[in-house]
Amino acid sequence: SQTIHQWPATLVQPVGSPLSLECTVEGTSNPNLYWYRQAAGRGLQLLFYSVGIGQISSEVPQNLSASRPQDRQFILSSKKLLLSDSGFYLCAWSVDGNTEAFFGQGTRLTVV
Amino acid sequence: QKEVEQNSGPLSVPEGAIASLNCTYSDRGSQSFFWYRQYSGKSPELIMFIYSNGDKEDGRFTAQLNKASQYVSLLIRDSQPSDSATYLCAVQDPSPHASGGSYIPTFGRGTSLIVHP
Numbered sequence: 001s002q003t004i005h006q007w008p009a010t011l012v013q014p015v016g017s018p019l020s021l022e023c024t025v026e027g028t029s030n031p032n033l034y035w036y037r038q039a040a041g042r043g044l045q046l047l048f049y050s051v052g053i054g055q056i057s058s059e060v061p062q063n064l065s066a067s068r069p070q071d072r073q074f075i076l077s078s079k080k081l082l083l084s085d086s087g088f089y090l091c092a093w094s095v096d097g098n099t100e101a102f103f104g105q106g107t108r109l110t111v112v
Numbered sequence: 113q114k115e116v117e118q119n120s121g122p123l124s125v126p127e128g129a130i131a132s133l134n135c136t137y138s139d140r141g142s143q144s145f146f147w148y149r150q151y152s153g154k155s156p157e158l159i160m161f162i163y164s165n166g167d168k169e170d171g172r173f174t175a176q177l178n179k180a181s182q183y184v185s186l187l188i189r190d191s192q193p194s195d196s197a198t199y200l201c202a203v204q205d206p207s208p209h210a211s212g213g214s215y216i217p218t219f220g221r222g223t224s225l226i227v228h229p
Binding site: 036041046094099101102105106108 | 118120144146153154155156157158161200202216217218219220221222
C-alpha cells in the first residue's frame with residue numbers, strides 16, 4: 001500500500017533562518033506531488049507541484065522553493081524565513097491529479 | 113484564477129440532523145470534485161468524490177453535483193458529534209504547466225461543522 005511521510009511534525013524557527021521540509025512517498029511510482037500551506041483559519045494554498053523528477057511548478061511567488069531530487073521525494077526550502085511563513089504545511093500526492101490527493105501528517109511551522 | 117467558494121461557517125446542527133455543505137466553483141470546465149474532512153490540527157482525508165451530474169451516496173454521506181449551476185454539495189445524514197470538523201471542497205482541473213493530462217486540485221477555504229449533542 002502507498003504511504004506518505006512528512007517531517008518534522010512541528011518546527012519553531014527564528015526569522016531569517018533557513019528551512020527544509022521533506023516528504024517521501026512509498027508504494028507508488030511517478031506520483032504527482034504537492035506542497036500546500038494552510039494559514040490559521042484559511043484554506044489550502046497550493047505552493048508547488050511536481051509531475052516528475054526535476055519538474056517543479058510554482059503557484060505563488062514568495063521566498064520558498066521546492067525540489068524533487070528523486071521520484072518519490074519532495075523538499076520545501078527557504079533561505080530566510082519570514083514571520084508570514086508561519087502556517088501548517090502539507091505535502092500530498094496523487095496518481096495523476098484527477099484522483100484523490102493523499103496528505104502527509106503536516107508540519108506546523110512557527111516563525112518567531 | 114480558478115476559485116472554489118465555501119461558506120466558512122460555522123454550521124451548527126443538532127445530533128441526528130442532516131448537515132448540508134455547499135461549494136461553488138468558477139471554472140465551467142472542471143471535471144472532478146472531492147470532499148475532504150479535516151479535524152483540527154490534522155491533515156485532510158477524503159470523504160467522497162464525484163465526477164458526474166446527480167447524486168452519489170456512500171453510507172451517511174451524499175454528494176450532489178450540478179455542473180450547469182457549478183455547485184457541488186455534501187449532505188451528512190444522522191449527524192454525529194464525531195462529524196464535527198472542517199469540510200473542504202476540492203476541484204481538480206488540468207494543469208496549465210504540464211502535458212499528459214496532469215491535474216491540479218484547488219481547495220476551498222472549508223466549512224466548519226459543529227454537531228452538538
